[in-house]
Amino acid sequence: MGKITKISAALAALSLGTSLAACDDGRSGAEAAATQLAGAVSALDIASVPFDGKDAGAANEQLKNVFAALEPQKPVVEAGDVSLDGDRASAPLNYTWKFGEAEWKYTVSAKFKKSGDKWLTVWDPATLAPGLADSEILSMGSQSPPRADILGAGDAPLVTYRPVVNVGIDKPQLGGADPADSAGKLAALVGIDPAAYTEQVKASGAQAFVQAITLREEGRTITDEQISAIPGARAIKATMPLAPSRTFARAVLGSVGEASAEQIKASEGALSPGDVTGIGGLQQQYDEQLRGTDAVVIRAQRADLTREQIQSSATDPRRVLFEVAPTPGTPLKTTLDPRLQTLAEATLAEVDPASAIVALRPSTGAVLAVASGPGSNGYNTAMLGQYAPGSIFKMVDSLAMFRNGLTPDSKVECTPTLTVDGRTFKNAEGYPEGSLGSVTLRDAFAHSCNTAFIAARDDVSQQQLESAAMAMGLAVEAPTLGAEAFLGSVPGEAAGTEHAASMIGQGKVLLSPLAAAMMAGSVAKGAPVSPQLVLNPDGGAAAGTTSGSTAPAAQPSATATAEAPAAASDQPITAEEAASLRDMMRAVVTSGHAGFLSSVPGEPVGAKTGTAEFGNENPPKTHAWIVAVHGDLAVAVFVEDGGLGATTSGPLLKEFLTAAG
Known part of the structure; x- marks a missing residue:
């Protein structure tokens, strides 16, 4: 009976070993490869990922080119369940991008191949974005909705879009004129530092419009004729969110302008370079309410596609992958009385x-x-x-x-x-x-x-x-x-x-x-x-x-x-x-x-x-x-150094x- 027991135990051990070997079909290695890929793409750095059919350095360079237009945002990428087929495997990659309030989610399939005892990622640009071809990159466009008004008592518009002119040197319009000479003359006309503006004009590109100043249309004393008399100078009509006057409740309301680097950093992706935002006062405090949310459109396009080619094409040569419509801001209602505010400022004007x-x-x-x-x-x-x-x-x-x-x-x-x-x-x-x-x-x-x-x-x-x-x-x-x-x-x-x-x-x-x-x-x-x-x-x-x-x-x-x-x-x-x-x-x-x-x-x-x-x-x-x-x-009236x-x-x-x- 003792011999029989030992033989049975040996057979059982042999059977178990065979079973374990059968279970070790490579799944764990494929799962590790999928997890590594997901983490690397999340960091936008796949230089350490082993690829089949692509040098890792070249793959990393292509990834950066594909996603360059989406900076500084990075995706959150998670790998799903691995499907195994011999020495081949695949896994879904679930992407989530955030652009301010907008969220872009998509799923692509990543493929893997076993080489020896290692699993390699099979290079495919479509692993980065749906249907992406080898010659394509992503581009992103955004458009801000009109900024909402700040209202006063009785919903009187305090800050609303008012006509302005952007005055500057349009370098393509200079002809043979000296850019520095025109810049100096325009600076003197509009009352800004001639030296600084001249340097700005000289340093800008040949196709640039170099803005000198923005003037309110209402009440401006500098005429279009005075501006156009300077070679290359132009006055471009536009509108801006403005209060009734330059000084009207400015310390309280704040102003609107291009976002600073500090504001962009603090916005956690809500603001990008060139965005218009509130600066100080209620404009900054309630910027999100007044600004609304931008339209966002992400497209796939050929890497060598130029702006001129896009504009001259009968149909847009780009493919839209994601699009969000803009959401208008909500007007901010205040209790300020325009007449009394103006009166108070006029009363203090000579203090x-x-x-x-x-x-x-x-x-x-x-x-x-x-x-x-x-x-x-x-x-x-x-x-x-x-x-x-x-x-x-x-x-x-x-x-x-x-x-x-x-x-x-x-x-x-x-x-x-x-x-x-x-x-x-x-x-x-x-x-x-x-x-x-x-x-x-x-x-x-x-x-x-x-x-x-x-x-x-x-x-x-x-x-x-x-x-x-x-x-x-x-x-x-x-x-x-x-x-x-x-x-x-x-x-x-x-x-x-x-x-x-x-x-x-x-x-x-x-x-x-x-x-x-x-x-x-x-x-x-x-x-x-x-x-x-x-x-x-x-x-x-x-x-x-x-x-x-x-x-x-x-x-x-x-x-x-x-x-x-x-x-x-x-x-x-x-x-x-x-x-x-x-x-x-x-x-x-x-x-x-x-x-x-x-x-x-x-x-x-x-x-x-x-x-x-x-x-x-x-x-x-x-x-x-x-x-x-x-x-x-x-009413309270105060003068800091005011005697009695x-x-x-x-x-x-x-x-x-x-x-x-």
């Missing part, structure tokens, strides 16, 4: 320092005008500026004092000076002596008595100041705004002279002009104003958020670092508290130093002026502020309110 006017409607929070003056040099001072607010912050002080039991008729002590921890505070130059001594809170507010408010520091904690500011909508998130903005920063802790400085809107207290207008608007409304600028945000990187935590480098006069915004106040301003503040703001006009606003037609104006010192000069420079409520309108609020910003406010009607 040299950085400046801003913000107007909003308290009842709805609609932001009607956000103008930054020419001294802001393109920076969005109106929404992003971070500045000490000075005495307009006494509105916050007063709310905190109301919550401690005071009323506008309560008595406070207004002294000529007040010393805190060795630092002497005083009232503004020219403070009326008749308002010194024991006066009502209303009178101290109307004449902006610094010492009276600083003297209240022992009764009004820094935390109470922070709470009162948040109660008026300051330093909190603005989920409905739809644009990047700084809405204020009020520290919750401060002691000694820093706390005293906070009582007069200095120290580490910071506001933007938008935040100042919101503060006034909350008084007019009797509840915190939640500002709204964009009505239909569709995505947008910073939609509905407030700006970051540090003062921008473009604003060197900011006096402190801002803190991140908080959630909405759990103790918002009440209608009764707001009524008391309106009473005191009206007193600024009827008995204080903003009497010049009493002649503004329409409903009575309430206001508060502010002057905030900054810098290290002696005497120090000052920010000039004034805020006002006028019916269902709240009443004498600098006040007249600007009067001009704006009078014309606003």
